[in-house]
Every structure is written in C-alpha cells, then in structure tokens.
Amino acid sequence: xxxxxxxxxxxxxxxxxxxxxxxxxxxxxxxxxxxxxxxxxxxxxxxxxxxxxxxxxxxxxxxxxxxxxxxxxxxxxxxxxxxxxxxxxxxxxxxxxxxxxxxxxxxxxxxxxxxxxxxxxxxxx
Amino acid sequence: xxxxxxxxxxxxxxxxxxxxxxxxxxxxxxxxxxxxxxxxxxxxxxxxxxxxxxxxxxxxxxxxxxxxxxxxxxxxxxxxxxxxxxxxxxxxxxxxxxxxxxxxxxxxxxxxxxxxxxxxxxxxxxxxxxxxxxxxxxxxxxxxxxxxxxxxxxxxxxxxxxxxxxxxxxxxxxxxxxxxxxxxxxxxx
Numbered sequence: 001x002x003x004x005x006x007x008x009x010x011x012x013x014x015x016x017x018x019x020x021x022x023x024x025x026x027x028x029x030x031x032x033x034x035x036x037x038x039x040x041x042x043x044x045x046x047x048x049x050x051x052x053x054x055x056x057x058x059x060x061x062x063x064x065x066x067x068x069x070x071x072x073x074x075x076x077x078x079x080x081x082x083x084x085x086x087x088x089x090x091x092x093x094x095x096x097x098x099x100x101x102x103x104x105x106x107x108x109x110x111x112x113x114x115x116x117x118x119x120x121x122x123x124x125x
Numbered sequence: 126x127x128x129x130x131x132x133x134x135x136x137x138x139x140x141x142x143x144x145x146x147x148x149x150x151x152x153x154x155x156x157x158x159x160x161x162x163x164x165x166x167x168x169x170x171x172x173x174x175x176x177x178x179x180x181x182x183x184x185x186x187x188x189x190x191x192x193x194x195x196x197x198x199x200x201x202x203x204x205x206x207x208x209x210x211x212x213x214x215x216x217x218x219x220x221x222x223x224x225x226x227x228x229x230x231x232x233x234x235x236x237x238x239x240x241x242x243x244x245x246x247x248x249x250x251x252x253x254x255x256x257x258x259x260x261x262x263x264x265x266x267x268x269x270x271x272x273x274x275x276x277x278x279x280x281x282x283x284x285x286x287x288x289x290x291x292x293x294x295x296x297x298x299x300x301x302x303x304x305x306x307x308x309x310x311x312x313x314x
Binding site for chain 1: 150152153154155156157159160161162163174175176177178180181184185187188189
C-alpha cells in the first residue's frame, strides 16, 4: 500500500488503540501489525511526534519481565485531535467509496455497451 | 541481522542528533527488543518486523526538531537553497514588473528637469529681444520671461523634493529586496 497513505491511517489507529487503554510500544506494534502490514519500526517516530505535539503522554511502569516499560496514554488534546481525525477519515473514505462504486458502474456499462447488450443512452448516468 | 547490529546502525544514522535525544530514541527500540524476546521471539525476527534502520532514521530525523538551537538547525542546508530560489524569483519579478515602470518614471524625471532648466533660462530671451528688436516690446518680453523664470524656480524646487523622495523610495525598495533574500527568509523559517 502507498506509504504516505498508510502513515495517516496509522496515526489514527494508534490514537484509537491508546484511547482504549494505555499501551506500551511493543504491545501497540503487535496490535497494529496483526491487522495492517507495516514496518513496526516506523511506529516509534510516529509516537515521538505525537508525544511532542502533546497528543499522547508517557509514563514508565515496572514489568514482571525485562526493563520498565514506557506506557503511552491519550491526553485531552489528543482525544480532541482523534475525533477530528475520525471525522475527516469518515468523510474521506466515504468519498473514495463513492468514486469506487461509480467507477465500477461505469466500467460495467461501458463493457456492456461495447459488447452491444445495452444502448448508449443507458450509459450516460 | 542481530539486535546489536540494528541498534548500531540506527545509532550511526542518527549521529547528527545530540546524545540525550539519540539515547531516548534508541531506548524505545531496546525496550521493543526486550519485550519481544520476553515473548519468545528471536532477534532476527524482531529486526525483520521493525523494518530498515534507514527508513526509521529518516522518519525520526524528519520529525526531530532540537529544542536547543532551532535557528542553527534550520539555516544548515535548506536556508541556502531557499535564498537562491528567492533570489532568482526576485530577479525575474524585478525584471518583468519593476524595471519598465522604473525606467518610465526616470524618463519623466529627466524630462521635467530639462523643462525646469529651460524655464529658468528664459530671461536670456530679454537679451535676445534687445539685440533683434531693440526696445520694441521689451516690457512684454521682460514680464513674460519673469513669469516663466519663476515657474522654472518653482519647478526646480519641486523636482529637488521629488528627487529626495525617489531616492528614499529606492533605498527602501532595495532594503526590502535584501530582507526577502537574507533577513526575513531566515526569520520565517
């Protein structure tokens, strides 16, 4: 999939996951990569940016195994930002879906017109 | 690739980042490795999932803005390129939009000065009239030349003021140009 495209969607997914419950990096990477094919390493630059822009914040917590984990939680600013992104995403994906549906309809009618099953008049709209 | 190699590569790619920030960036990946290995994954597997250190470093650098010396960071590479582009743009803007009108105004300026000079020397016509016509109509010539001469003086004073204003406008415009290329360009960045 297109890289830039994925980055925007990834940001939204990360915010949503963190909003459900506080997450540490590895956990987040696993949740995302179980559904979306992504280089998990790119998640960390994204998390740094979200932290810098104060959409998420971090705290350290001891774990039973290994070093302390850095947990990410959503700030109020981040929650507001997430809602904006969700709205934008819905609008955007609806628009794309409409294009896809229209495109497929046209394709079908074009094909049938060429083959001669329907009249040219029906291909208009 | 093993964990140590991955981290070493990332570290060397992030050389331009000050040590503190770089440590923090690398810590995230160390934590990732230890969590992954605690779940029974091997180093190679985790490295493969993370993706190339080059790509990660590129992302980290593009989103990295040092908090200490922002000005220095910005003027490094992009500043030079930007000012070259701005300079070229400004050159063509001046060539196309400014040069023509400026030459036109300069022409009018010169013309008005010539007119003022001509008006100023009209009293000489009295001498010419004396030589050619004697005392005939000398009073008329004298008074007319008096009027035109004073018009010339007024016009000269006006032109001196206009000259000063033009000079001021020109220096201001030149300073404005150099601000765009050097001063303001950096402040805006």
